[in-house]
Amino acid sequence: MALTNFILTVAGVSAVVLLLRSDVKQSATIFRRNVKHIRNWLEEESTAASKAAENAKPKELESKIPEKDVPKEKH
DSSP states (O other): OHHHHHHHHHHHHHHHHHHHHHHHHHHHHHHHHHHHHHHHHHHHHHHHHHHHHSOOOOOOOOOOOOGGOOOOOOO
């Protein structure tokens, strides 16, 4: 009886280990694929943002100070 319990326990533990091992491998593969996709998205967004920044014309800010209050430069 003890030998049978031992054999069943070893068989059960082995089956669980094999299932978990394949599950971990599959999860790692999916995780790597997701990381590649996210990295590509970030690279695309950063290149699009840099192109948009290059194409955008800088806006001049309007001064709120009236010209009579602006000090003149000394030479």
